[in-house]
Amino acid sequence: MNHASLPCLTLGVCDYPEHVEATQWQIHAQQQKALGLAFVRIGEFSWQKIEPQSGKFDWQWLDDAIDIYQQAGLKVVLGTPTATPPAWLVESYPEILAVDENNQVKKFGSRRHYDHASPIYRKECQRIVTAMATRYGKHPSVAGWQTDNELGHEGTAQSYSATSVIGFQQWLENKYSSLDALNASWGTVFWSQTYSSWSQISSPNLTAVRQANPSQVLDFKRYCSDMIIDFQQLQIDIIRALSPERFITHNFVIFASEFDLYKASKNLDFVAWDSYPIGMLEYFATWESEEIKTRYARTGHPDLVSLNHDIYRGLKGGTDFWVMEQQCGHANWAQYNPLPADGAVKLWTAQAWAHGAQSVIYFRWRASHMAQEIMHSGLRQQDGRADRGHKEVSELSTQMYPLVPIKAKIAILHDYESMWIYDQQPHNLKLSYWAQFYQFYSIVRRLGLDVDIIHPLDLTKNTYSLVIAPALTLVSDEVAKVLKATAKTTKMMFGPRTAFRTESGLVPKDGQFSAIAEMVGIKLANFDSLRPTLTQEIVPFDKVDENQYQAKLWCESYELITAKALYHYSEGPMSGKAAVTELDKVMVVGALSQQLISTLVKQCCVELEITTEELAEGVRLSHRGDHCLVQNFNQHTVEFVGHSIPAVSSIIK
Structure with a gap:
């Protein structure tokens, strides 16, 4: 098929130039371009590198990195670094740290260690985002922005801090106006939970012996969701003003559930999400058998992956989305992390396109030799050798995947x-x-x-x-x-x-x-x-x-x-x-x-009069425009309507 006249799927990679010597940057950029990549996402965890001390910025390394990508013909997606407040900021303002459901402060030393409701942290985020958008908002190589990173992920959507409790009380007073209305809405007559003052209302954690009032929990989730949305909107407003011609997106996670993504997506240009099909098997939780998890241990379950694709395509009414992080080897965070089957990376890329992806960005370029993600793979290994996923990406022809509409009935x-x-x-x-x-x-x-x-x-x-x-x-x-x-x-x-x-x-x-x-x-x-x-x-x-x-x-x-x-x-x-x-x-x-x-x-x-097809286990169909992608998630060849489909692969018919 000739799709030369149509825009097609584009590919990219997440890169961390701050993790390797500067002498490697140009080599990496040239290798990325030679691989057929168009985009590089950088910067989302680099606050300390950009601002080593409060108010003292070091832009030179980031200037040089972006210029090198530009010289190689690559476009940059720049992440705001607010997911990782640096140690000096936490030392100065320890009250910005989040508090877990056991009232333990989440200490510095990982990521997402902040309270979305903290006015101090919001002010600091406005400052760093303003500085970044002022410097790079109109850079010719910067195609767009990613706000923060994986908002609400890893149990960080809710904080039970004093700041959040006060904010929750104010939020409730604005919503209900009177305590009588709140008490009626929550059914607080049950178990003598009735409130006579707004200050009596706390967050719904550590609630004595039994579970908290479910209506209180529901409203607290709504409040925390609003805090995340407001927190992101602060960044969107700054970037819109200083970088008006660049896109703004956010990378949501697998089955993101802790805040209202429809509201969070409203003011983004498009949504993105981070796809890890093998680790995703753990999201079956209690409802699926170990036999099924074993069957799809090296490919991920086709319906879990496609379900997330379809969720994110639908957040903004069916618009194309990006996969901002696509698994391209073994991950490091699941209970079990097998190597993907041969062909899985190509299959996942095709599947993403078939469900509405405009671009697929692989995580990551070079496997980390340090810290928490040492066990996570990249397109290249720690010593720079091409890994298995690199070979599969090199075999992809994106011209096979035109960006035409999906028309579901x-x-x-x-x-x-x-x-x-x-x-x-x-x-x-x-x-x-x-x-x-x-x-x-x-x-x-x-x-x-x-x-x-x-x-x-x-x-x-x-x-x-x-x-x-x-x-x-x-x-x-x-x-x-x-x-x-x-x-x-x-x-x-x-x-x-x-x-x-x-x-x-x-x-x-x-x-x-x-x-x-x-x-x-x-x-x-x-x-x-x-x-x-x-x-x-x-x-x-x-x-x-x-x-x-x-x-x-x-x-x-x-x-x-x-x-x-x-x-x-x-x-x-x-x-x-x-x-x-x-x-x-x-x-x-x-x-x-x-x-x-x-x-x-x-x-x-x-x-x-909707045509159905009884599909064999592990075989799926997806339609984009007039194109039908037949996907085989089995590790053996299958026959489908006159086509022989090799193990872990797809064909367009």
């Missing part, structure tokens, strides 16, 4: 507040928001279907044939209004716990579904949290489907008001009660059964 709804309240009280050791969300998503992907993952409010921006809401636990009045409007014209499928919580985290006084009662036509009868050894049999109501299904972990039964039952439970405490219901275009699925959900999705697709 299916949307899956995602909401961070639903996640926060679901995970506060999962009611089952093996369940979480992501576990439930993943089950629906993976079923769709196994049928060869592309999806957009979007916030419910974004349903007003696009039209879809099928909308699936796997775990939309918290439904506000605003979201309910959008859902009702969508249901008039669009087939919809809701999963368990839908609309079980109000905006303040309480159960509606009229029970589950009250916010969307006329849409679903049912009431909750009961829910059943199953031990791993328990299953619940489900059968079709009208016998059209002769199969029997088994639900695991979670079941809900429903009383019919205006809806009809499609499936019901055939045994146990909920025998005879509806498990799946339908009213007009709206279906509610109360049972977590992979086989049943798959059957229902296929039935919807037949009705909507």
Whole structure:
């Protein structure tokens, strides 16, 4: 195929010139250009190197490095260094340090050791970002900026410091205006938690014997999320003013969950994320078997990787994203860190493109010979020799990957507040928001279907044939209004716990579904949290489907008001009660059964004339424009519609 007239995928690398001798910089830049790279990300951890003492800057090394990249024909993505406040700053202002949930101060010696709410730290960040943007904001080699690094990662989204507690009290007073309103919203009459002064309210950690009030936890997460968003916005405003023609992005992490990424992405030009497919297997947590983790130990699970790609493509309404850090060898941070299979780096790059990536940046150029990341690989080894990933990148032809639109017919709804309240009280050791969300998503992907993952409010921006809401636990009045409007014209499928919580985290006084009662036509009868050894049999109501299904972990039964039952439970405490219901275009699925959900999705697709494909284990399809990428994550050759696809590889057809 000739894509010469279209922009195509670009490649780059994360580099740390401050980690090696300056005599190596020009060599590295020339090698990077020869490899076909276009971008180099630098600077995100270099505050101490830039400013060795307060107010005394050393720009020469960074000037020289950027000039060398420019001479080699490379563009620079410059990171603001606010993820690593230097020792002299911490010594001067120890109050900027974050406090963990056990009220222990997070000491200097690693990274992300700061409180987003600290006014002192914000002032210092404004100062360093202003200095950097003033110096490099219009440099011809600087293509754009990355704010901070992996905001909220590694448990750093929340700080329980005195500063954050005071800020939380002020945030609550602004939100609720009166203590009566707060007490009602949190249900503080329970366990005599009622507040008579704003100063009595603390952060929800170390709350005596049992768990904290879930509504308080929800609001504290909202507060901390707002602090992160405000913290980033301070940097965005400075860069916009001093570097108006350069892009601004941020590198989010795998399954970033601690703050609202839709709000955090709003004022970025595009989003980026850091992809480590093998380490990502640990995010299966309790819901997937060791057998599956072993099967994909050297490739990563295709649906975990694609799920993150689709999340980040959807944060700004389906815009192209960047992979700012792409694993290119063994990582160092997971419980287990196998070498990737031959071909994995090329496969991950193609997969990223197929899900909407505009650029893939490999981590890192040269493996570190020092400090915490000694065990992490790069495109080149510590002594400079090309590593296995380098060879695979050298074999890539980016002209094969044109930047054309993705046109999905299916949307899956995602909401961070639903996640926060679901995970506060999962009611089952093996369940979480992501576990439930993943089950629906993976079923769709196994049928060869592309999806957009979007916030419910974004349903007003696009039209879809099928909308699936796997775990939309918290439904506000605003979201309910959008859902009702969508249901008039669009087939919809809701999963368990839908609309079980109000905006303040309480159960509606009229029970589950009250916010969307006329849409679903049912009431909750009961829910059943199953031990791993328990299953619940489900059968079709009208016998059209002769199969029997088994639900695991979670079941809900429903009383019919205006809806009809499609499936019901055939045994146990909920025998005879509806498990799946339908009213007009709206279906509610109360049972977590992979086989049943798959059957229902296929039935919807037949009705909507959406073509599905029963894919073999480890094989996935992704469509970008008129191009279909067939991906084989197996370590053996597979046959697919007349094509022989080698192990751990992909083809475009």
